[in-house]
Amino acid sequence: MRELLRRIHYLLNRRRMDEELAEEMEFHREMAAKNEGKPLGDSLRLREDSREAWGWTWIDRLLQDLRFAFRGMRTSPGFTVSAVLVLAIGIGATVAAFASFNMTVLRPLPLTDPHRLLRFQRQGPGQFWSDVPYPAVSFYRDHTRTLSAVLALTTASLRYEDEENAPRTYFVTGNFFAQLGAAAAAGRLFTEADEAPVTAPMVVLGHGFWASRFGASPGVVGARVRLNGKTATVVGVAAREFSGLGSDTPAFWALITQHPHFVHGSEILSDFSGQKNSGVSMWGRLAEGATPLAAEAELASLAATLRQQRPDDVWEGERLPSSPGGYPQSVGSVSRGSGPPPGVEERLYPMFVLVGSLVLLILAVSCGNLGSLLLARGAARQREIGLRVAIGASTARLIRQLFTESVLALMGALSGLLVGFAVVKAMLVLTEAPPWFDPTPDWRVVTFATLMGFFSAMFFGLMPAVHIARQRTRMTFTRRFLIGAQVASSCVLLIVAGLLVRAFDRVASSDPGFEYEQTIVVDPSLVEHGYDASRGRAYLDDLESRLRGIAGVASVTRTSTPPLGGARITASLEIEGRRHDIYVHQVDAGYLGTMKIPLLRGRNLAPGDESGVVVSESLARKRWPHQDPLGQLFLIGDPKALTVVGIAANARSLALQDPDAMKVYRLAREGDLPGMSVVLRTSGAPKTLLAAVGAAAKGIDPTVTPQIHLLKDRFEQRIREVEQGAFAVGALGIIALIVASLGIVGLVSYAVAQRTKEIGIRMAIGAEPRHILKSLASQFQSTVAFGLLAGVAGAAGLAQLLRRELYGLSTFDPLSYIAAVSLFVFVTGLAALIPARRALRVDPLVALRCD
Amino acid sequence: MPNLTMPKNEMPPGALVLLILRVLRSGPLHGYAIAQRIHALSADALRVEEGSLYPALQKILLKGWVTASWGVSETNRKVRFYKLTRDGMKQLEAELSDYDRQTKAIQAVLRTA
Numbered sequence: 001m002r003e004l005l006r007r008i009h010y011l012l013n014r015r016r017m018d019e020e021l022a023e024e025m026e027f028h029r030e031m032a033a034k035n036e037g038k039p040l041g042d043s044l045r046l047r048e049d050s051r052e053a054w055g056w057t058w059i060d061r062l063l064q065d066l067r068f069a070f071r072g073m074r075t076s077p078g079f080t081v082s083a084v085l086v087l088a089i090g091i092g093a094t095v096a097a098f099a100s101f102n103m104t105v106l107r108p109l110p111l112t113d114p115h116r117l118l119r120f121q122r123q124g125p126g127q128f129w130s131d132v133p134y135p136a137v138s139f140y141r142d143h144t145r146t147l148s149a150v151l152a153l154t155t156a157s158l159r160y161e162d163e164e165n166a167p168r169t170y171f172v173t174g175n176f177f178a179q180l181g182a183a184a185a186a187g188r189l190f191t192e193a194d195e196a197p198v199t200a201p202m203v204v205l206g207h208g209f210w211a212s213r214f215g216a217s218p219g220v221v222g223a224r225v226r227l228n229g230k231t232a233t234v235v236g237v238a239a240r241e242f243s244g245l246g247s248d249t250p251a252f253w254a255l256i257t258q259h260p261h262f263v264h265g266s267e268i269l270s271d272f273s274g275q276k277n278s279g280v281s282m283w284g285r286l287a288e289g290a291t292p293l294a295a296e297a298e299l300a301s302l303a304a305t306l307r308q309q310r311p312d313d314v315w316e317g318e319r320l321p322s323s324p325g326g327y328p329q330s331v332g333s334v335s336r337g338s339g340p341p342p343g344v345e346e347r348l349y350p351m352f353v354l355v356g357s358l359v360l361l362i363l364a365v366s367c368g369n370l371g372s373l374l375l376a377r378g379a380a381r382q383r384e385i386g387l388r389v390a391i392g393a394s395t396a397r398l399i400r401q402l403f404t405e406s407v408l409a410l411m412g413a414l415s416g417l418l419v420g421f422a423v424v425k426a427m428l429v430l431t432e433a434p435p436w437f438d439p440t441p442d443w444r445v446v447t448f449a450t451l452m453g454f455f456s457a458m459f460f461g462l463m464p465a466v467h468i469a470r471q472r473t474r475m476t477f478t479r480r481f482l483i484g485a486q487v488a489s490s491c492v493l494l495i496v497a498g499l500l501v502r503a504f505d506r507v508a509s510s511d512p513g514f515e516y517e518q519t520i521v522v523d524p525s526l527v528e529h530g531y532d533a534s535r536g537r538a539y540l541d542d543l544e545s546r547l548r549g550i551a552g553v554a555s556v557t558r559t560s561t562p563p564l565g566g567a568r569i570t571a572s573l574e575i576e577g578r579r580h581d582i583y584v585h586q587v588d589a590g591y592l593g594t595m596k597i598p599l600l601r602g603r604n605l606a607p608g609d610e611s612g613v614v615v616s617e618s619l620a621r622k623r624w625p626h627q628d629p630l631g632q633l634f635l636i637g638d639p640k641a642l643t644v645v646g647i648a649a650n651a652r653s654l655a656l657q658d659p660d661a662m663k664v665y666r667l668a669r670e671g672d673l674p675g676m677s678v679v680l681r682t683s684g685a686p687k688t689l690l691a692a693v694g695a696a697a698k699g700i701d702p703t704v705t706p707q708i709h710l711l712k713d714r715f716e717q718r719i720r721e722v723e724q725g726a727f728a729v730g731a732l733g734i735i736a737l738i739v740a741s742l743g744i745v746g747l748v749s750y751a752v753a754q755r756t757k758e759i760g761i762r763m764a765i766g767a768e769p770r771h772i773l774k775s776l777a778s779q780f781q782s783t784v785a786f787g788l789l790a791g792v793a794g795a796a797g798l799a800q801l802l803r804r805e806l807y808g809l810s811t812f813d814p815l816s817y818i819a820a821v822s823l824f825v826f827v828t829g830l831a832a833l834i835p836a837r838r839a840l841r842v843d844p845l846v847a848l849r850c851d
Numbered sequence: 852m853p854n855l856t857m858p859k860n861e862m863p864p865g866a867l868v869l870l871i872l873r874v875l876r877s878g879p880l881h882g883y884a885i886a887q888r889i890h891a892l893s894a895d896a897l898r899v900e901e902g903s904l905y906p907a908l909q910k911i912l913l914k915g916w917v918t919a920s921w922g923v924s925e926t927n928r929k930v931r932f933y934k935l936t937r938d939g940m941k942q943l944e945a946e947l948s949d950y951d952r953q954t955k956a957i958q959a960v961l962r963t964a
Contacts, residue, residue: 006913021905024882024931027924028901031883046902053909 010054021050061397065404072405079377080408083370086739087412090366091452092419093359093732095441098448099424101352103437104328106444109243110436112181114326116286117245118147118295121323124315131279132320133313134256135272136306140282140320143302146295147284149179153245154280156528158227158262159705160251166705167209167251169227170244171259171280177204177238179285180245185210187221187236195257201232202255207240207435209251227252228262228529228703243436245283245325256280264703265530272313278527283325292322357798358496358732361489363456365736368486369743370408371460375479376750378402378468385468398469399462406461413453417441420449483747483780484787490733490740491791491824492798497733498816499799500726504719512715513651514563515596518554518686519711521562522547522697523677524704536673539700546696547680554683557594560586560668562677563653564714571636573662575622582619583654583661584636586668586676592648594681602630602646610667613642619662620647636664656718679711686710737824741831749835751779756842764844776836784828788821795820867899867907869950872935872943875917879934881924882908908933916942 010017025047051057073080108114122129134152141150152173157166176182177189189204203225205214214220223234238244238253260266268278286295299320307314378385388398424439441449463478522543526536544556561567561583569584585591589607592599592614605612613634620629633641648665655661668676682689690708697706752759759772796812874880874888885908886899911917916939924930935943 002915003913006915010913020931021909023929025901025905027881027928027930028883028886028905030928031926032901046905049902050905050909053906053913055913 007055011056011059014054014056017054018047018051021047025050061400062404065401066407068401069405069407073408079373083373083408084411084415086366086370086742087409087453087456088415088419089735089739090363091412091416091449091456092423093362094452095416095420095445095449096423096427097355097359099420099439099441099445100427102442102444102448103424103439107438107442108324108326109245109328110241110438111243111245111326112179113285115324117325118284118286118292118322119325120282120284120299120320122315122318123321124318127315129274129279130281131274132282133272133274133278134268134280135270136303136314137280137282139306140284140299140302143305144284144295144298146287146290146298148287149175149285151176151179151245151283151285152256152280153283154256154259154268155250156263157525157707158252158528159229159703161226164705166707168248169203169252169254169262170246170250171254171256173256176253177242180242182242183239185216185237185239186218187234189236189238190253190255194255197257199255199258201230201258201261202235203227203232204253205234205237206249206251206253207238207242208249210237225252227254228264230262232258232262241436243328243434245281246328248434260530263528263530265532265535267530267532272310274313278530282320284322296320296322354798354801357801358493358729361493362732362736362739363452364459364489365486365493365739365743367456367460368482368489369460369739369746370456371464371482372479372486372743372747374406374460375464375467375482376746378464381468395469399465402465402468403457403461406457406465409453409457409461410450412456413449416452417446417449420445480783480786483743483783484790486740486743487784487787487824487828488791488794490736491788491821492794493729493733493736494820494824495792495795495817496798497726497730498820499795499813500729502813502816504722504726512653512656513597513649514653515594515681516563516711516715518682518684519563519595520680520682520686520689520693520708521565521677521711521714522680522693522706522708523562523565524697524706526674526676526704529701529704531674533670533673536676537670539704540673540676540678542700543678543697546699547678547693550689550692550696552682552684552689554681555590555594556678556680557590558588558668558676558678559591560672560676561654562679563595563711564656564718565677567675568654571664573623573636580622580662582636583663585663585665586672587665588668591665591679594679595651595653596681597651597653598649600647600649602644604646605665605667608667609645610669611640611642612645612666614646614648614665615644616648616650616661616663618650618660619664620644622662634664636666642666656715686712733820737827740824741828744828745831745835747780748776748832749838751776752835752839755839759839759842760844760846763842769840772839773836776839777832780832784825788824792817792821867903868911869943869946870897870899871904871907871911871933872916872939872946875933875935875939876943879920879922879932881922881930881932883930885933911939914938914942 122132137152154171156169158169159166174190174192174195220234224231259268271278303314303318428437428439467478547553547556570581571584572579573582589605605614629644632644634644635641694708870889871885874885886904889897889899917933918936919931919933922932
């Protein structure tokens, strides 16, 4: 340690130290000359040797090499600019991908001390709920020691004044804003004192709603608004920067304790069972010195205590596993199921791998490209290198010097950072992301860009440097490798792009397996309006009979999970040791008929048949490959096993992209009723019936405003999303193709330049143009072929990951592969012809005289 | 580039450090005097070239085994004197005992083999 300090001291006082050393050695020489008459040696060299002991000579050499590198760049600005551009594209793509990942996953929300926030969900043996009953939350809040605060949130769509569309309202605990460090843009925010029962109804406006509806006027504080027909006073506006705990912010913030005021019949404050879907999302802030594990242990024991009081409502062995809470997540969506909760990571993982692989491929193409360019340039510098070797430069020193010239990579990383920032910024603007998403690169992104620059320098700089320094510039393995890597990477990108385009084509043109063109979905969100099972049944029955009365309605049914909607109920099923997610459709007996999903075998569900279940063909095939599925017992979610009574054709109603989605259809139970939507099929164009449906739905309960939409619109929305994905990957593929073509042009023109003399001789002794072209092509043939093979293999591997996103396309879809490879060969071949034609115009006389 | 063949009368760098530390034990000396002293004490057998002396001195300085201070030579010139530190003393003792052990071991092999 002290030695290091001394070293640094030497570095800082280098000039003085050097002078002292010189003086001292001068004295030595004088004495030696006087006493021994020795001839003087090279004092500079000797001093350098001594200085080496300080360990800083590398800095001198580095500076030397850098100066040389920059001089080289200035003399060939064309090369420098194109190299930095190519790198900026390559590194920029990876930086943009990483920055998005960082922004949405790694970076916490802009809250007070977000690392100490935990989200808690319920987990018992064999089941999980993402929400916790509010009375249980209160119990935990009153008894916990490991959490300094407990926060809760639940969401609803409440009708604002008399408007058609109901904006979102988030009900939160009184400590919510203070705990998260929120500031008010106007007025004040809630405090814990507001939870007192005597408080008058109040709301806080979300910033976006305030800006769009009230023109950001501070005069709104104190105004009265009507939500679901109930008045409330606006006490303040949340600041624009306040993110809340979700990935979006609502129009209104209200107090959970006032939930019953706004939502007629709400039992959220007292319902311990959570059976009426009345749970809340729960967060806790860790107390000083407490760990998440300690909090989990404490909550598990508190749950056990609570179970003694409420044995029916708390599960045996109930735990509340924690997950980091200070990160963007979807709030308000309740998911319940059997088995452990599905991890967000699990679902996002293939996406990250896919995007990551694609951007790395772009980087690989850029690096391969630049590597070949450097190599070609190195060949042109053969004389310079030869001279350096002749005057005594060692190979290691030369490699170091040439590698330093890859300082280009640093400039590339810097411009890549800018490109990445611009891309992310543009994406945020295009997707209308919340204002608190901050695209400014933080230390993680900067480190990442630097690392990418370094790695690409290793990849494109080091190998050519070694080869140039060793003065091997023929068609070496390195060159083949660089070309092959380029070819392979561009090929993978093109094939994947092709697969996605084909997948899009297919999803747009193929039958999803259910009726979507003449279907209207009516979602009354009864849960959010405090409906229990019997009121829910009355409402749904009334709604259905009113809808049936409309001329042009062919069929009406109800389901908990309307097609292409956000809601899905999954159960996990183990088949041959692998866990599979199964979509559970809670429907009525008419669902399959209304949705025109054909029944392949057996019979349909009959009204009142609570022990029967219809499974999809995909599930039947997977679960009972060698048996007759009909009559099999099947345990799913319910305590009692269900009997398979029928097999339905596959329908991609929940996962449009997954043709193998496994599904079960069972009759909805009494408790499911408040969560159900009504779906109706029309005999004519559905659009003309929208108004009638809306009028019928609104008449039942004036506080409930159902969301009504055409299934066709949703279908087209989904298709647009697929189209955008295919377009993005296609753009990446085209960029790769262009970069690779540029590389091939460079390579071929270099090969032609190198072989001018040879070509001249051949032409002189009568070779025909096609012979010349053939011999030129043969130089690259095998390499390109290998690259193509590797690319096809790589694409096949990557496509496995895409399997579920591929909308029913075989991952070995031959058309995509053949089209991509032929496009690549065609474009690069065309690109190669440009410089090759120059070879044919070689004048033998000139060529023979050239050096 | 490391010089692989050792010139005559030169010695391995490790040994040079040991010798420098040893001649400094009797008091501070300047660079030229260190070389002279080693040369004389070895009965003219060992010659310390400035090309190896000064790098070795710089290394020892960095290690903190000696300190350097400017003084005036016998010929009335400004020159740097090297003085053994406590760390240097410890290092010298450790290296001496190491050296003893090694030579004894080598001699034992030479005698009996």
